[in-house]
Amino acid sequence: MGDAAAVLEANRADLGRAEGEGLGATALDRLRLTERRLGQMAEGLRAVAALPDPVGEVVDGWVRPNGLRVERVRVPLGVVGIIYENRPNVTSDAAGLCVKAGNAAFLRGSSSALTSNRAVVTVLRRALSKVDLPEDAVALVEDASHETAVAFMRLRGLVDCLVPRGGRALIASLVEHATVPYVLDGDGNCHVYVDASADLDMAEEIVVNAKTQRPGVCNAAETLLVHADAAPGLLPRLARSLAEVELVADDRARGYLPGAGVATEEDFATEFLALKLAVAIVDDLDAAIAHVTRYGSGHSEAIITRDVASADRFVREVDAAAVLVNASTRFVDGGELGLGAEVGISTQKLHARGPMGPRELTCVKWVVRGDGHVRR
Numbered sequence: 001m002g003d004a005a006a007v008l009e010a011n012r013a014d015l016g017r018a019e020g021e022g023l024g025a026t027a028l029d030r031l032r033l034t035e036r037r038l039g040q041m042a043e044g045l046r047a048v049a050a051l052p053d054p055v056g057e058v059v060d061g062w063v064r065p066n067g068l069r070v071e072r073v074r075v076p077l078g079v080v081g082i083i084y085e086n087r088p089n090v091t092s093d094a095a096g097l098c099v100k101a102g103n104a105a106f107l108r109g110s111s112s113a114l115t116s117n118r119a120v121v122t123v124l125r126r127a128l129s130k131v132d133l134p135e136d137a138v139a140l141v142e143d144a145s146h147e148t149a150v151a152f153m154r155l156r157g158l159v160d161c162l163v164p165r166g167g168r169a170l171i172a173s174l175v176e177h178a179t180v181p182y183v184l185d186g187d188g189n190c191h192v193y194v195d196a197s198a199d200l201d202m203a204e205e206i207v208v209n210a211k212t213q214r215p216g217v218c219n220a221a222e223t224l225l226v227h228a229d230a231a232p233g234l235l236p237r238l239a240r241s242l243a244e245v246e247l248v249a250d251d252r253a254r255g256y257l258p259g260a261g262v263a264t265e266e267d268f269a270t271e272f273l274a275l276k277l278a279v280a281i282v283d284d285l286d287a288a289i290a291h292v293t294r295y296g297s298g299h300s301e302a303i304i305t306r307d308v309a310s311a312d313r314f315v316r317e318v319d320a321a322a323v324l325v326n327a328s329t330r331f332v333d334g335g336e337l338g339l340g341a342e343v344g345i346s347t348q349k350l351h352a353r354g355p356m357g358p359r360e361l362t363c364v365k366w367v368v369r370g371d372g373h374v375r376r
Contacts, residue, residue: 003123004038010119011088018112026216026273030086031113040335041089041120045096048340054359055102069369074362076102078160081152081180082343083108085166088116093334093341094163095124095138100340101361104137106159108152111144118142146173153178163344163356183352183360185344187271188218189297190329193288193314195305196229202326203234203304208241210302210328216273218345219300219332223268223278225288231256231281242277249279268295285310289317296320298347300332321347321354 011033018031033041054074061071080103082094091107098105109117117140125135141152153162153174162182164174174182192210194203210221226234235256239247247260248267254260257279267278268291282288292301302324303314311325322332322345332355334342339357346352352360 004035007038007088007116007119007123008033008035010115014088014113014115021112023112027086027112029214029216031088031116033088033116037089041092044089044093044335044341046340047335048096048100048358051100051340051358053100054362057359059364066373067371068373071367071369072364073367074359075365077361077363079104079106079158080343080361081106081108081155081159081162083149083152083162083164083166083170083174085110085170086112087165088113088120090165091117091120091140092124094343095121097334097339097341097343097356097358097361099128099133099137101358103361104139106139106141106152108141108149109144114142114144149173150177153180153182156180165344183344183346183350183356184348185218186299186347187297188220188299188345189223189269189271189295190219190221190300190302191223191225191292191296192221192302192304192329193225193282193285193292194227194230194234195285195288195303195307195310196227197306197310198227198230198234198304199306200230200234200237203230204237204241206302206304206326206328207238210330211242211245211277212275213328213330215275217330218271218273219329220273221277221302221329222270222272223280223291223295225280225282225291226253227285227288228252228281228283235279244275246274246276247279248276250281252281253279271297285313289314292318292320299345300324300329302327302329321345 057074059072063069080098084090095105121140124138128135128137156179159180162180164170165185192207207224239257247257248263249257249260250263263278298320300322301318301320303311304326305311315323334355334357337355339355342355344356346356
């Protein structure tokens with residue numbers, strides 16, 4: 001049996017168990033591998049391999065008046081621990097990116113994907129051996145218990161950086177238990193704001209793509225904000241084109257969406273990861289930015305507009321890892337942005353922010369060269 005067939009067979013075993021345990025449709029989609037998705041995983045690894053090597057890159061440098069030559073140079077983080085849930089494609093993405101940046105990848109996936117992850121790691125370790133790299137540059141924790149996850153988070157001195165990829169429960173556990181420094185990959189409560197000047201054909205296409213192209217991922221749109229002037233022309237169209245989506249809306253928007261439910265405060269604050277969308281009408285750009293500031297998770301926010309000043313202000317004032325103008329939030333992905341893949345999407349502001357590729361899996365070392373210099 002070839003490597004691809006072995007991975008797909010392992011994944012079918014995981015899917016069978018998960019379906020028997022009643023795992024929901026969104027979670028099953030995250031778990032499922034197909035020939036196409038497996039091909040995308042392989043292409044992602046090839047793209048990562050083709051990227052420039054970040055290790056040794058001189059970030060900047062200068063010469064001091066006394067002749068000291070100062071540089072900042074990229075170096076690996078070391079051992080990068082990744083805790084993730086239910087997505088075997090993360091196994092290859094994270095491993096490839098870590099190795100590209102000179103790190104070891106220490107992987108702890110979920111019990112639901114264990115057979116798939118084991119099969120993927122077996123292939124990766126064999127590949128490392130073929131090119132004379134240590135197999136242990138990629139390692140999998142096979143005990144998926146909560147106790148082991150907590151122990152994993154506490155491996156300070158053995159793990160140099162921790163990247164979690166999962167839901168609120170995982171993030172809460174990390175914040176409570178971790179002693180290893182971590183980069184926070186948080187919720188994706190992403191918004192699309194349709195401005196008064198938006199091209200409505202463009203707006204309709206982007207909103208449908210952002211919500212439905214793959215609803216169970218962190219860069220899918222969860223809330224639609226529509227300027228009051230654009231609402232009469234756009235919302236009835238979206239009621240038809242989003243027929244498969246459960247819509248919940250504020251009082252004003254429900255006037256154009258007669259089948260929509262009532263949107264609550266909790267709805268606007270929720271990452272649904274499902275075919276559900278919260279909708280609100282706003283009076284101006286100020287109100288849109290205020291809504292995003294109140295409910296957003298700092299992941300990805302989009303504006304659709306033909307007004308350059310509105311676009312520039314949205315970009316400048318919205319506090320998020322990624323801001324898009326006239327493009328779907330689904331593009332906030334390492335592969336789509338030229339990183340080959342991503343180990344996660346950081347929603348914090350320390351060390352790395354947004355999709356994390358090879359450069360984000362390095363830190364800098366100061367290198368100072370002198371000629372017998374001493375400080376007086």
